[in-house]
Amino acid sequence: MTDDYSKTLFLPKTDFPMRAGLPEKEPQIVARWQDMDLYRRLREDAAGREKFVLHDGPPYANGNIHIGHALNKVLKDVITRSFQMRGYDSNYVPGWDCHGLPIEWKIEEQYRARGLNKDEVPINEFRQECREFAAHWIAVQGEEFQRLGVVGDFKNPYTTMAFHAEARIAGELLKFATSGQLYRGSKPVMWSVVERTALAEAEVEYQDYESDTIWVKFRVANGSGDLSSASVVIWTTTPWTIPGNRAVAYSPRVAYGLYEVASAENDFGPQPGETLIFAQNLSADAAQKAKLTLNLIRSVSADELEAIQLSHPLKGLGGGYEFTVPMLPGDHVTDDAGTGFVHTAPSHGREDFDAWIDAAAALCAANIDTTIPFPVDDAGFYTKDAPGFGPDREGGAARVIDDNGKKGDANKAVIEALIAHDALFARGRLKHQYPHSWRSKKPVIFRNTPQWFVSMDKDLGDDTTLRSRALSAIDATRFVPSAGQTRLRAMIAERPDWVLSRQRAWGVPIAIFVSENGEILKDEAVNQRILDAFEAEGADAWFAEGARDRFLGSRANEPWTMVKDILDVWFDSGSTHAFTLEDRPDLKWPADVYLEGSDQHRGWFHSSLLESCGTRGRAPYNAVVTHGFTLDEQGRKMSKSLGNTVVPQDVMKQSGADILRLWVMTTDYWEDQRLGKTILQTNVDSYRKLRNTVRWMLGTLAHDAGDEVALADMPELERLMLHRLSELDALVRAGYDGFDFKRIAKSLLDFMNVELSAFYFDVRKDALYCEPQSSVKRKAALQTVRHLFECLVKWWAPMLPFTTEEAWLDRNPDAQSVHLTQFPEIPGEWRDAELAAKWQKIxxxxxxxxxxxxxxxxxxxxxxxxxxxxxxxxxxxxxxxxxxxxxxxxxxxxxxxxxxxxxxxxxxxxxxxxxxxxxxxxxxxxxxxxxxxxxxxxxxxxxxxxxxxxxxxxxxxxxxxxxxxxxx
The missing domain is CATH 1.10.730.20 (Isoleucyl-tRNA Synthetase; Domain 1)
Known part of the structure; x- marks a missing residue:
C-alpha cells in the first residue's frame, strides 16, 4: 500500500468520454428514441395532466432546412420539453405548409425542361405532381428536424394538403362567405406579373430599386384670374400610372404658392412666363430639377385649390383623357418631398383608391365619372383603358414589367407622350425601397383587378368588425418580447381588406358559387356536399369533371358560376388552428403559444389572428413569442452569393446538434443573432467545460453509496450549495416560463464554471478523494454532488437533449430516458439566505x-x-x-x-x-x-x-x- 497510495483514493471513475463525439453519438440517440417511441412514451406518461400546447407554424415544404429553421425548431423543442418536464402534457405536433406558388413553379420548371405546357395538362394531374413534390420534402425536413433533437408526432404531422385539412380550410372560407364578410370587389392590389397572381402584404418584401421619376404639369381647366393659365405640378416615381390618373390631391395643412418662371435652361419643360403652383417649401427644389428660376407671385389657399379643376396631361392622345381631373383634399399629402401635390390613380394605389371612393358622392354631384379603369392587364400590358398605350398603339401595347421582372417600355412611352403634349416639367431617377414578391424576388405593380376580399370593417352584427375584434384580441395576448404587440397592432389598425384570391392552380379553391351580379350562393346542402367531397377526395374534387353539377345538385340548372381562383396560402396556414388544435383530441384550442420569426407579425400570426377572429371572435393563441433573423458574424444577411451562410447540416456533421442548440440558448434570440465559425467555436469551448463538469460529477458519483446526511448535520459548504440550487430552481422555472433561455443558460454555465468547478469541486476534491469512507463530510459531499447532478442534468435536458440523455443513462443505466423525468422538487428548507450572506463574505x-x-x-x-x-x-x-x-x-x-x-x-x-x-x-x-x-x-x-x-x-x-x- 505504501508503494502506491493512489489506489486507495476515491478518484473519479467513469466511462463518460471527455471527447463528446456528438456527430456520431447523436444519431444513435435519435435512433434509440425512435426505437423506444419516446414521443408515445411521453404522451402516455403525461396522460391526464394539464395540457400545454405550442402550435407549430408550418414551414414550407420545398427544400432542405436552413439555419432559420434550425433556430425556430430548437426554440420550440426547448419550450415543449421544458413544460413536459414541469408537470404538463406538452404535446408537439409538427406541421407543413404545402400549397402555393413556389411548389407550383418547381413543377412548371420541370414541365418546361421536358418541353411540356402546363396548361395542356389536366389540372388534377398537375396538382398531383405538386402534392408528390411537397410530400418528398416533408419527409426530408422531418428527418432533419429530428436530427436536431426535436421530439414530436412526426409519424402523424399536420399538413395543409391533407384531405381533412383541405376540407376544413374550405369550411373556414365558407364561414366567411355565409357571414357576409367575403365579397368580390375591384381594388388595386399588389400584383406579380412574373407569377400572374395577386399578392398579400405578407408576400411582399421591400428591396432597393431604381425608378424613373417625373414631374408633370396639369393645366388648370376652369380657374379664374391669375390661376386660369396656371399648372399644378405633381411628382411620381411610377410614370406608367399617369394614364390611370383621375385626380390630384392636396393638403389644407400645406402652404402653396403661385410662381412665375423667370428663366429656363432646359430642352423641354416650362418656359419663361409660365405660371405654376407648388408647395412653398418645395418650389426651390422643383425649380432646380427643371433648371428654372421662379418668382413667387402670391400664396394660394386651400379653398382656391378645391374650387379648380384640371385637364389631364395626356388630353387628346388616342381620343382619350378628355375628362376633368378634380382636386381632392388628402391627409396623406405632405410637403416633405415632391411638389406638395399627389398624382392620384385609383387603379394603382390604396391611398389613391380610398381618396377616390371617399370623394365619389361629391364627384358624381359634379358630373364626374367615378368609374375606376383597368389600365394594365395581368401580364403587365396596357389595356384599352389606357388610350394611346394599349392595343391601339402602333407596334402594340406598351408593357410595365415583362415575364422576367424587367422594366418594359411603358415608362418610356408615357414620358415621350408627356413631352409631346408639353406636360413634362422635369425627369430624373431615384433609388428607393420598392415592393418585390417574396418568392420570385421581382418587382410587383399595383393594379385594379377583381378579387375576393374579406372585409376588415363590416359590422358583424354585434357592434364589432374584424378589425376591432383583432385589435381587442391583440390587447388580450401576451407578447414576448412586448414590442411585438405594438407592431402587430399597428399592422392591423392600418391594413386594407384581406385579398384572398390567387390566380394559380395548386391550393384550396375558393369553393363558392356566384351569380352574374356577384351574389354568393348560400346553400347549406351545397356547402355540405363540397365539404364531404373534399374530406374524401381532397380539394381536387373541385376541379374534377362534372364538379359543378355534382355540388349544385338540383340547382344545377340555375345560373351559378364556380369560382376557380384558389385561396391565399396565408389563409391555409391561418386556418391550421381549426383542423389541428380543434380537431386533434391530444391538443387543445386556443394554443398556449405561437412562436415564429418577427416577420410573421405580417404573416402567420397575422393571418391566424384574422381567420380566428372572423370565425370565432378571438385569437387562436394566448401568447406570441418572436425570434429575430440569423446574420453572419459581421451582422450581414446570410446569402449564398456572399458565401457567408451557416448550414445546420454541416454544423451537426462537424460539431453536433447540441452545439447548435447551445448557440440558440445563449443568444438574444428575441433580436437578430449572429453566427459564424468564431461564435460556434465559443460555444464549443463552453460546451467542453460543461461536459467536463458533468463528467467529473459522474466519475465522483461512481463511489456514491447513496448515503443520506441530514441537512442539519451537513457542513456549511454543502448547505450553501443546496441553497444555490434552491435559488437556481426558481430562476430556471421563471426563465422557462418567460421563454428567457439565455438567462437560464448563462446562469447555469456560470454556476458550473465559477461556483462548482472553480470553487466547490476544487475545495471538496480532498474530502471526496481522501476522507475515510465513513466520513460524514465525504458522505455529505457525495450527497450534494448527487443533487447537483440531478438538478443540472434535468434543467439542461430541454436545451441539450443529447448530452443530458447520455449523462443520465451513464448514471442510471436501467433508466428509459431523462426526458421521461420531471424537474426536481427542491425542499424549501434548502433556502438559507443568512448562510449565503455569510459565505459571500468568506x-x-x-x-x-x-x-x-x-x-x-x-x-x-x-x-x-x-x-x-x-x-x-x-x-x-x-x-x-x-x-x-x-x-x-x-x-x-x-x-x-x-x-x-x-x-x-x-x-x-x-x-x-x-x-x-x-x-x-x-x-x-x-x-x-x-x-x-x-x-x-x-x-x-x-x-x-x-x-x-x-x-x-x-x-x-x-x-x-x-x-x-x-x-x-
Whole structure:
C-alpha cells in the first residue's frame, strides 16, 4: 500500500468520454428514441395532466432546412420539453405548409425542361405532381428536424394538403362567405406579373430599386384670374400610372404658392412666363430639377385649390383623357418631398383608391365619372383603358414589367407622350425601397383587378368588425418580447381588406358559387356536399369533371358560376388552428403559444389572428413569442452569393446538434443573432467545460453509496450549495416560463464554471478523494454532488437533449430516458439566505488568498497551493470572528491559515475591491510542516500512526478503513 497510495483514493471513475463525439453519438440517440417511441412514451406518461400546447407554424415544404429553421425548431423543442418536464402534457405536433406558388413553379420548371405546357395538362394531374413534390420534402425536413433533437408526432404531422385539412380550410372560407364578410370587389392590389397572381402584404418584401421619376404639369381647366393659365405640378416615381390618373390631391395643412418662371435652361419643360403652383417649401427644389428660376407671385389657399379643376396631361392622345381631373383634399399629402401635390390613380394605389371612393358622392354631384379603369392587364400590358398605350398603339401595347421582372417600355412611352403634349416639367431617377414578391424576388405593380376580399370593417352584427375584434384580441395576448404587440397592432389598425384570391392552380379553391351580379350562393346542402367531397377526395374534387353539377345538385340548372381562383396560402396556414388544435383530441384550442420569426407579425400570426377572429371572435393563441433573423458574424444577411451562410447540416456533421442548440440558448434570440465559425467555436469551448463538469460529477458519483446526511448535520459548504440550487430552481422555472433561455443558460454555465468547478469541486476534491469512507463530510459531499447532478442534468435536458440523455443513462443505466423525468422538487428548507450572506463574505477573503497564491506560483515560490501557509490579516474584527468559524485553509486549498486582526504588512497582497483584507504567502516547510504522501497536504501530524509513518492522521484512518474493506 505504501508503494502506491493512489489506489486507495476515491478518484473519479467513469466511462463518460471527455471527447463528446456528438456527430456520431447523436444519431444513435435519435435512433434509440425512435426505437423506444419516446414521443408515445411521453404522451402516455403525461396522460391526464394539464395540457400545454405550442402550435407549430408550418414551414414550407420545398427544400432542405436552413439555419432559420434550425433556430425556430430548437426554440420550440426547448419550450415543449421544458413544460413536459414541469408537470404538463406538452404535446408537439409538427406541421407543413404545402400549397402555393413556389411548389407550383418547381413543377412548371420541370414541365418546361421536358418541353411540356402546363396548361395542356389536366389540372388534377398537375396538382398531383405538386402534392408528390411537397410530400418528398416533408419527409426530408422531418428527418432533419429530428436530427436536431426535436421530439414530436412526426409519424402523424399536420399538413395543409391533407384531405381533412383541405376540407376544413374550405369550411373556414365558407364561414366567411355565409357571414357576409367575403365579397368580390375591384381594388388595386399588389400584383406579380412574373407569377400572374395577386399578392398579400405578407408576400411582399421591400428591396432597393431604381425608378424613373417625373414631374408633370396639369393645366388648370376652369380657374379664374391669375390661376386660369396656371399648372399644378405633381411628382411620381411610377410614370406608367399617369394614364390611370383621375385626380390630384392636396393638403389644407400645406402652404402653396403661385410662381412665375423667370428663366429656363432646359430642352423641354416650362418656359419663361409660365405660371405654376407648388408647395412653398418645395418650389426651390422643383425649380432646380427643371433648371428654372421662379418668382413667387402670391400664396394660394386651400379653398382656391378645391374650387379648380384640371385637364389631364395626356388630353387628346388616342381620343382619350378628355375628362376633368378634380382636386381632392388628402391627409396623406405632405410637403416633405415632391411638389406638395399627389398624382392620384385609383387603379394603382390604396391611398389613391380610398381618396377616390371617399370623394365619389361629391364627384358624381359634379358630373364626374367615378368609374375606376383597368389600365394594365395581368401580364403587365396596357389595356384599352389606357388610350394611346394599349392595343391601339402602333407596334402594340406598351408593357410595365415583362415575364422576367424587367422594366418594359411603358415608362418610356408615357414620358415621350408627356413631352409631346408639353406636360413634362422635369425627369430624373431615384433609388428607393420598392415592393418585390417574396418568392420570385421581382418587382410587383399595383393594379385594379377583381378579387375576393374579406372585409376588415363590416359590422358583424354585434357592434364589432374584424378589425376591432383583432385589435381587442391583440390587447388580450401576451407578447414576448412586448414590442411585438405594438407592431402587430399597428399592422392591423392600418391594413386594407384581406385579398384572398390567387390566380394559380395548386391550393384550396375558393369553393363558392356566384351569380352574374356577384351574389354568393348560400346553400347549406351545397356547402355540405363540397365539404364531404373534399374530406374524401381532397380539394381536387373541385376541379374534377362534372364538379359543378355534382355540388349544385338540383340547382344545377340555375345560373351559378364556380369560382376557380384558389385561396391565399396565408389563409391555409391561418386556418391550421381549426383542423389541428380543434380537431386533434391530444391538443387543445386556443394554443398556449405561437412562436415564429418577427416577420410573421405580417404573416402567420397575422393571418391566424384574422381567420380566428372572423370565425370565432378571438385569437387562436394566448401568447406570441418572436425570434429575430440569423446574420453572419459581421451582422450581414446570410446569402449564398456572399458565401457567408451557416448550414445546420454541416454544423451537426462537424460539431453536433447540441452545439447548435447551445448557440440558440445563449443568444438574444428575441433580436437578430449572429453566427459564424468564431461564435460556434465559443460555444464549443463552453460546451467542453460543461461536459467536463458533468463528467467529473459522474466519475465522483461512481463511489456514491447513496448515503443520506441530514441537512442539519451537513457542513456549511454543502448547505450553501443546496441553497444555490434552491435559488437556481426558481430562476430556471421563471426563465422557462418567460421563454428567457439565455438567462437560464448563462446562469447555469456560470454556476458550473465559477461556483462548482472553480470553487466547490476544487475545495471538496480532498474530502471526496481522501476522507475515510465513513466520513460524514465525504458522505455529505457525495450527497450534494448527487443533487447537483440531478438538478443540472434535468434543467439542461430541454436545451441539450443529447448530452443530458447520455449523462443520465451513464448514471442510471436501467433508466428509459431523462426526458421521461420531471424537474426536481427542491425542499424549501434548502433556502438559507443568512448562510449565503455569510459565505459571500468568506469568499471575499478567499479571493484575496487565492490572488496571493497565484502570484506566489507565478514567482515559483510555491508549486501547488498546498505547499503554502497563508498569513491573513483582516482589519474588521467581526469579519475575523466569522472567518474563525470555518476552515479557511481547506476552503482556500492551503495547508494552513494564520489569521490575525489588523491591517497586515505593507507588502502584503491586497485587492482594491476587498478593503481591509491582506495576505502573505509562506512556504509550509518553513512552518515546520511535512507533506502527506497520500493527500499531499502539509501537516504537523505525519507519522502519528506507526502503521503509516508517511501520512497524516486523517489519511491513516482512511487507510485502516480501506484495509478492512478490502481485507488487506
Amino acid at each position: 469568499r471575499q477573503v478567499r479571493r484575496v488568498v487565492t490572488g496571493a497564491l497565484e502570484i506566489a506560483r507565478a514567482e515559483k515560490r510555491i508549486g501547488s497551493s498546498l505547499e503554502a501557509v497563508v498569513a491573513v490579516s483582516v482589519a474588521d474584527a467581526e469579519l475575523a470572528k466569522l472567518i474563525e468559524t470555518v476552515d479557511l485553509a481547506e476552503i482556500a486549498i492551503t495547508s494552513g491559515i494564520e489569521l490575525v486582526v489588523g491591517d497586515g504588512p505593507a507588502d502584503a497582497f491586497r485587492l482594491d475591491d476587498a478593503p481591509g483584507i491582506s495576505a502573505v504567502v509562506l512556504r509550509a516547510e518553513e512552518k515546520g510542516l511535512t507533506r502527506c504522501a497520500r493527500s499531499w497536504r502539509w501537516t504537523n501530524d505525519i507519522g502519528s500512526d506507526p502503521a503509516f509513518p508517511d501520512v497524516s492522521a486523517r489519511d491513516a484512518v482512511a487507510l485502516h478503513e480501506f484495509k478492512k474493506l478490502h481485507r488487506l
